[in-house]
Amino acid sequence: MPVKPAPKKEEPAKKEEAKPAATAEASAAPKVQKAEKKREKKHKEEKGVHAMYKTEGEKVSRTRPTCERCGPGYFTADHHDRYTCGHCGFTRYKPK
Numbered sequence: 001m002p003v004k005p006a007p008k009k010e011e012p013a014k015k016e017e018a019k020p021a022a023t024a025e026a027s028a029a030p031k032v033q034k035a036e037k038k039r040e041k042k043h044k045e046e047k048g049v050h051a052m053y054k055t056e057g058e059k060v061s062r063t064r065p066t067c068e069r070c071g072p073g074y075f076t077a078d079h080h081d082r083y084t085c086g087h088c089g090f091t092r093y094k095p096k
Contacts, residue, residue, distance in 0.1 A: 064078055067087065070087050070088055
């Protein structure tokens with residue numbers, strides 16, 4: 001037997017309160033805006049599986065090395081001085 005959802009309760013209408021005269025005068029004063037600089041957006045890197053592979057014609061190659069402990073299914077993160085596996089924590093430092 002299907003269960004009927006409970007009816008929604010209506011909230012009572014809220015009464016608007018009168019604002020004090022001090023806040024009304026303050027809001028009427030003109031606001032001074034600072035000159036905003038237009039900043040260029042940073043170009044974000046591609047994310048996802050398609051960022052892990054590079055295709056050249058019909059040939060597919062991996063862009064990052066795989067973990068030596070976990071095997072070919074686990075890629076390592078590419079840091080500026082090392083490669084790190086997120087699964088097991090294995091770290092291989094890049095040659096200088």
